Amino acid sequence: MSEFEPNETGGKQNPPTGEELWREEFPVASAEQGFVERRQFGRFLVLTSGAMVAGQLWLLGKNWLSEVETTEYPRKAVALTSEIPVGGTKVFQYPGPSDNCLLVHVEPSKFVAYSQKCTHLACAVIYAPEKKRLECPCHEGYFSIDDGHVTQGPPPRPLPRIELEVEGGQIFAYGISVFGKET
Ligand code: FES
Secondary structure, three states: OOOOEOOOOEEEEEOOOHHHHHHHHHHOHHHEEEEEHHHHHHHHHHHHHHHHHHHHHHHHHHHOOEEEEEEEEEEEEEEEHOOOOOOOEEEOOOOOOEEEEEEEEEEOOOOEEEEEEEOOOOOOOOEEEEEEEEEEEOEEEEEEEOOOEEEOOOOOOOEEEEEEEEEEOOOOOOOEEOOOOOO
């Protein structure tokens, strides 16, 4: 008997509603339906999270591998090697009078210097000798003392490195290297 023919009691069956037709096409019981939706949602979350992580890693790798750009500025004496003990620091200005930089005596014969301005929101970074890293106290952004790259926190770019040379017991700055291009 067709659904549209009279039934045993002589009455006519109503034509199927949109909801009934939909259920006929996709026969999922309502208890299972919730489970299917949760499962699909879980899968969606896993896929989108994975895509976001992959995107972040790609950006990090891109910055990390991008070329170093060095700009030379007039040479300037910034300190005597004897005035900073190992683990000590000195703030100096380079290349302009308002460009604060941090000179660090990392090891007996190793001096490095970076712009003191955090690449996140421009707080002044400080040196943590026990961890051998530069730290931004504002939002716990950390930078490698070896090349200034970001090791933790929100800073989007490495610290610009001040190029140094030592001559006759004096330390001279002569340029600035920037790692990675702004994206
Ligand atoms: S200003 Fe340095 S981490 Fe935010």
